[in-house]
Amino acid sequence: MEVIRKYALLALIIVASIGTSIASHGPAAVEDEAETGDEFKPGEMILHHIADSHDWHFATIGEKGHEKHIHLPLPVILYSSARGLEVFSSDRFVDPKTGHSNISEGVYAEKGLAIHHGHISVIGDEHAHLYDLSITKNVASSLIGATLLIVVFFTVASRYKKGALSAPRGIQSFFEPIILFVRDDVAKNFIGEKKYSKYLPYLLTLFFFIWFNNLLGLIPGGANLTGNINVTFTLAVLTFLITNLSANWHYWKHILWTPGIPLPLRIIILPIEVVGIITKPFALMVRLFANITAGHIIILSFIGLIFIFKSVSIAPLSVAFGLFMNVMELLVAILQAYIFTMLTAMYIGSAIEDHAHEPDMDHGH
Amino acid sequence: MLASLLLDGLAMAGAGIGAGIAVLGAGLGIGRIGGSATESIARQPQESGKIQAAMIIAAALIEGVALFAVVVCLLVVLA
Numbered sequence: 029m030e031v032i033r034k035y036a037l038l039a040l041i042i043v044a045s046i047g048t049s050i051a052s053h054g055p056a057a058v059e060d061e062a063e064t065g066d067e068f069k070p071g072e073m074i075l076h077h078i079a080d081s082h083d084w085h086f087a088t089i090g091e092k093g094h095e096k097h098i099h100l101p102l103p104v105i106l107y108s109s110a111r112g113l114e115v116f117s118s119d120r121f122v123d124p125k126t127g128h129s130n131i132s133e134g135v136y137a138e139k140g141l142a143i144h145h146g147h148i149s150v151i152g153d154e155h156a157h158l159y160d161l162s163i164t165k166n167v168a169s170s171l172i173g174a175t176l177l178i179v180v181f182f183t184v185a186s187r188y189k190k191g192a193l194s195a196p197r198g199i200q201s202f203f204e205p206i207i208l209f210v211r212d213d214v215a216k217n218f219i220g221e222k223k224y225s226k227y228l229p230y231l232l233t234l235f236f237f238i239w240f241n242n243l244l245g246l247i248p249g250g251a252n253l254t255g256n257i258n259v260t261f262t263l264a265v266l267t268f269l270i271t272n273l274s275a276n277w278h279y280w281k282h283i284l285w286t287p288g289i290p291l292p293l294r295i296i297i298l299p300i301e302v303v304g305i306i307t308k309p310f311a312l313m314v315r316l317f318a319n320i321t322a323g324h325i326i327i328l329s330f331i332g333l334i335f336i337f338k339s340v341s342i343a344p345l346s347v348a349f350g351l352f353m354n355v356m357e358l359l360v361a362i363l364q365a366y367i368f369t370m371l372t373a374m375y376i377g378s379a380i381e382d383h384a385h386e387p388d389m390d391h392g393h
Numbered sequence: 394m395l396a397s398l399l400l401d402g403l404a405m406a407g408a409g410i411g412a413g414i415a416v417l418g419a420g421l422g423i424g425r426i427g428g429s430a431t432e433s434i435a436r437q438p439q440e441s442g443k444i445q446a447a448m449i450i451a452a453a454l455i456e457g458v459a460l461f462a463v464v465v466c467l468l469v470v471l472a
Contacts, residue, residue: 075471311457318460367453 070332077328078252078321080166081146082118083131086249101129102168106141106148107159114139118162166259169251173241181236210235210369218373220381227376230270234263235369242320242361246354254364255321257313264313267372272305275379308375312368319364323357408469415462422455 084100101119121134121143134143140151150156163171180199184207187200196204215224215231241253253259281287283301286294330350334342430448434441 311461314461314464315454315457318464319457322460322463363449363453367450367457370450 068332068335068338070329070336073332073335074325074328078255078324079146080164080251080256081131082121082143082162082164084165084168084249084251085131102165103163104148105161105163107161108157110156111150111158165251166253166256169244169253170241170259173237173244173253176240176244177233177236207232214366214370214373218370218377220377223380227270227274227373230266231369231373234266234372235365238263238316238368239362239365242365243358245320245324246357246361252321252324254316255324257317260313260317263316263368264309267312267375268306268309271309271372271375271379274376276382278381278383279379308371312371316364316368319360323353323360327353327357404469408466411469412463412466415459415466418462419455419459423452426451426455 082104083102086098086100089096089098101117104114104116104118104120106114116136116139118131119129120136120138121129121131121141122136123130123133124135124137131143132145135151136142142149142151148158148160150158180203184200184203187197210232211224211228214235215228219227238254241259244250245252245254283305284298286297286301289297327350330346330353333346334340426448430444433444437444
């Protein structure tokens with residue numbers, strides 16, 4: 029009896045799921061999807077969730093034709109020298125046939141603007157240059173992330189101001205070990221005891237910005253900010269500028285005229301090293317972008333499996349794997365933040381280090 | 394027209410095969426790291442913290458390279 033009771037709940041769940049999935053394979057379920065071009069396209073769904081958008085779409089409820097979109101229309105800000113500054117809600121873009129707001133193929137008739145897959149253009153003058161400065165989903169998410177960072181770290185900082193020597197409490201006790209980790213094991217380790225403090229604010233900001241935004245992107249309905257190559261490009265450019273603007277003469281000498289190797293090789297190595305100045309931040313950019321975007325694509329694909337098979341019996345598999353991938357993405361979130369920060373510290377460190385002369389290095393200087 | 398269809402099909406096939414080979418490389422590389430990490434921990438259990446940290450970092454860097462390849466394959470499929 030005990031054995032039966034122990035496994036009764038598990039057996040009930042299995043039987044219920046098999047039962048519902050058999051029921052959903054009824055004759056009506058499959059034939060209903062008439063070929064009106066409404067078949068589920070997983071690639072489109074995934075790209076829509078990964079990409080930036082002018083409105084923040086949470087869910088769509090209801091049958092085809094009577095759908096209710098739960099979304100947050102975001103402001104569209106356009107500037108051009110001919111038309112000046114225009115600000116309006118992205119709700120104004122409507123589908124010319126149905127009159128409902130449509131952000132992927134919409135027309136704003138009063139102002140003569142059309143939007144096509146996120147690209148806004150002037151009707152009749154497709155090549156007119158419009159600066160799209162809108163608050164898109166990614167911009168809104170980065171503003172939320174920035175606000176979160178400011179709130180959290182000003183709280184932590186004020187706790188230090190009030191009593192630097194007392195034991196940490198509350199939110200300070202969570203962030204203090206992490207801040208100390210970035211300071212000791214990343215900044216001091218790679219940049220050195222003497223010069224790390226100048227670069228520590230940037231490294232801390234970089235770490236927490238990437239980590240918080242990775243996590244915000246994993247919340248259902250969150251925006252894929254760090255998986256946007258423009259964002260990671262900006263972070264990589266910052267690293268590039270900081271590294272190369274604070275580099276000392278030894279760094280440039282090692283790149284342009286590598287000491288210790290014969291002259292013909294130096295000529296060959298010169299272009300490789302010069303390209304290497306660019307490829308290191310480039311790798312930073314692509315690594316973060318690809319990791320985060322790939323994680324989102326995997327989770328979306330597992331959920332999309334349910335819609336591809338049009339059956340709920342795939343759901344236990346989808347939910348299990350999706351949950352596993354989501355938890356793995358939590359690890360990836362902090363790991364990628366750490367990797368980006370550590371490599372930045374490494375590049376800065378190698379750029380500003382004083383040259384430690386080892387006696388057996390045939391350096392020539 | 395047949396030529397362009399063939400080209401498209403070959404491009405898709407190339408993208409798929411490329412992604413598969415990238416996963417192969419990443420799996421082999423990270424497997425080796427895991428193997429040597431566990432070996433080292435078996436030899437010196439007291440250093441297991443440092444070895445684990447080094448393993449995770451090396452794995453993340455290799456995964457970065459594999460995802461480079463995935464991005465290229467995605468570009469072939471989507472553009």
